[in-house]
Amino acid sequence: NNGVMYTAPAMEFMGAGIQAHLGYVLQADDATVGDGAQGAYQETWGKGYEAGVTITYDALKVGVYGSERENNTPNASTGQQITDEFNGVWYATYSFGPVSIGYSESYLDGGVTAGLENPTASKAERTAGGLFTGEQMSIAFNVNDNMSISYTTSDETYDTQDDAKTAATTDDDVTETIDALQVAYSMGGMSIKAYNMEVTNPNQDDNAADASITEIALGFAF
Numbered sequence: 001n002n003g004v005m006y007t008a009p010a011m012e013f014m015g016a017g018i019q020a021h022l023g024y025v026l027q028a029d030d031a032t033v034g035d036g037a038q039g040a041y042q043e044t045w046g047k048g049y050e051a052g053v054t055i056t057y058d059a060l061k062v063g064v065y066g067s068e069r070e071n072n073t074p075n076a077s078t079g080q081q082i083t084d085e086f087n088g089v090w091y092a093t094y095s096f097g098p099v100s101i102g103y104s105e106s107y108l109d110g111g112v113t114a115g116l117e118n119p120t121a122s123k124a125e126r127t128a129g130g131l132f133t134g135e136q137m138s139i140a141f142n143v144n145d146n147m148s149i150s151y152t153t154s155d156e157t158y159d160t161q162d163d164a165k166t167a168a169t170t171d172d173d174v175t176e177t178i179d180a181l182q183v184a185y186s187m188g189g190m191s192i193k194a195y196n197m198e199v200t201n202p203n204q205d206d207n208a209a210d211a212s213i214t215e216i217a218l219g220f221a222f
Helices: none
Strands: 003-007 011-013 016-025 045-057 060-071 085-096 099-109 131-142 147-159 174-187 190-200 211-220
Touching: 016 060
Parallel strands: none
Antiparallel strands: 003 016, 011 016, 016 045, 045 060, 060 085, 085 099, 099 131, 131 147, 147 174, 174 190, 190 211
């Protein structure tokens, strides 16, 4: 929804560039409104806050970001407010010669009070109970001026938050894994791009069939 965003001017400290990012939203719901339009009032979500810092030093870049929004939905049994939603991520990238590498971790607590999700069912982020954590790694290599290759792997885990010894086996944590390989080649006005992606446990569903996607694109510039 409509909000105020501010990115501070970059500052230099001991050879590193530091830049801060801040944001505030009076009503942080999921409604999409046009520029200057007013979103309809609703009671579920309250204010939203976000902050981030980006640090660059030579070929290294590191970023940290977090956001929180008030959840005003009362718990049916206690009448108290359900936990606020929190999202957080940090990442680092580094380039040396023709090679670039990246790593990131993410965390999502939707603030939802719900029963434990069955591992053989799809999980909807921000509406399912439990926590979502992610870990991503990537590497890219520019073979020459015409050809580049990159590889990415990602693990997205749904954590039921049920650590009791008596927890049912149907409430185990589930990890969705994605492995992707990309290749691009250009020669004059012609370009060829291809990728292959392998997905296991899509949508954190332990019973879902694995998926494999391969696409090839050919382009000409006249």
